[in-house]
Amino acid sequence: MLSTVRIAAISAAIVAVAATSTAAFAQKKYDTGASDTEIKVGNIIPYSGPASAYGVIGKTEEAYFKMINDRGGINGRKVNFVSYDDAYSPPKAVEQVRKLVESDEVLLVFNPLGTPSNTAIQKYLNSKKIPQLFVATGATKWNDPKNFPWTMGWQPSYQSEAQIYAKWLMKEKPDAKIAILYQNDDFGKDYLKGTKDGFGAKAASSIIMEESYEISEPSIDGHIVKIKAANPDVLLIYTTPKFGAQTIKKTAELGWKPLQIITNVSASVGSVMQPAGFDNAQGVLSAAYAKDGADTQWNNDPGMKKWAEFLDKYMPGADKTDGGYVYGYGAAQTLAKVLEMCGDDLTRANVMKQAASLKDFTPDTLLPGVKINTSATDFAPIAQLQMQRFKGQKWELFGDIISGDVPSE
Structure with a gap:
């Protein structure tokens, strides 16, 4: 039989090991850029x-x-x-x-x-x-x-968003002639790819014009004039905010009224729709995943x-x-x-x-x-959007929450 002394010693050792393990488990771990404070x-x-x-x-x-x-x-x-x-x-x-x-x-x-x-x-x-x-x-x-x-x-993802636009257009405007204005970089090309994927076999017959611009251009008015000459029914505006506002404004100045769909990243009321002119922006479509601070x-x-x-x-x-x-x-x-x-x-x-x-x-x-x-x-945290239409001085949501179906790499 174990002596009382030995039992006490073993018990003490077990307690010591347990305490050490707990300390190790609770130990704070930091990489560069983090500390206790x-x-x-x-x-x-x-x-x-x-x-x-x-x-x-x-x-x-x-x-x-x-x-x-x-x-x-x-x-x-x-x-x-x-x-x-x-x-x-x-x-x-x-x-x-x-x-x-x-x-x-x-x-x-x-x-x-x-x-x-x-x-x-x-x-x-x-x-x-x-x-x-x-x-x-x-x-x-x-x-x-x-x-x-x-x-x-x-x-x-831009491709998911563009697919949602393509799906909506095929359902609501199956015979539309579509022109795409896009920024000539990965941003614009992602939207372009998503649109074509969304239309599938119909892409070649539905998309009548693809017009790109450079981010360094001060104005894209010339591109809008060129697109208008092709006479599309729908204009997909795959731009950043400054150029989104320019596009909506120039389209109105030309007295041209295609259905316009603008990227979610350029759907800000304050930095895009207002500078473009609320009157000019009526009926423009986009998609949203976040609430709009301008919406009562x-x-x-x-x-x-x-x-x-x-x-x-x-x-x-x-x-x-x-x-x-x-x-x-x-x-x-x-x-x-x-x-x-x-x-x-x-x-x-x-x-x-x-x-x-x-x-x-x-x-x-x-x-x-x-x-x-x-x-x-x-690694794609948000994958859902809802269509929205600009009316008055704010966006109005319509339809269901739609998921884009771009698979991960």
Whole structure:
């Protein structure tokens, strides 16, 4: 029989091992950019240049994390949000992201905006194993966890959105002659591909014209005149905000009235429809996944009440009709959720693991029925949209929530 002394010694040893294991299990884990007190988040966005209308997104995210910090931070840590202007220029994007990683030593790069800029930084960030998280572009290629495990999208893919337009047109206007105006880069070409995939065998007969423009062009009026001469019934406007506003305005100036469908990323009332002229924008179609701050139907919506209170306190004077404020808030809320899920394991690998574990997450700003879901093989958080029509000074939703069916790579 074991002596009482030996039993006591063994018991003490077991307790010691258990205590050590618990300590190891509860041990805080950090990569560069995280500590007991801080989480450093990097961002690039065009505060200047041809896509500067999107700058409001970065400002909203900065304000959102200020609100989070005022409430005690995330799991007791303050978010240090470092955001730089890349002017929608890929070389500048590379320079600024290197600065974020090598000088500022951020934990991750969050919501970098624009397809060309994200394309330019993707290989660098993946080679360094740094999250390129919730990129602010709907290019389909961000959903490729096998080849780019450190890159994840956020908004619906452009191809999914374009497929939804094509499906709607085939059903509602099967004999329409369609012209496409698109930006001559990955952004525009993704929409073009999605449209053709959506039309399938009918693409060749339905699409009578494809006209591209360069982001560096000051005006695209000449392209609109050229498209009008082909006399299409439908004009698909696959542009960024500045050029979307120009297109709607020029079409009206020419006295030309095709059915116009504009990208979700250029559907902002404040930065596109208003500059184009509300009279000119009547009847324009688009698709949405987020609530519209200009729409009074959300006045008593709990989520949009929180959004409006946030703006009043942290961004007083903000134009609530500008969709950028809704977008930035929703994206920042998603990142805050992921960082909260990380607990005390703030390693880059765990950030990506938690980002790929979102189940039916609903930021305050998403339309009812639209939910964020991710997995290890699905890096496309939002994949649903609803059609909308511009009427008066706001968008009106119609039809059902539609899912795009672009498979992951």
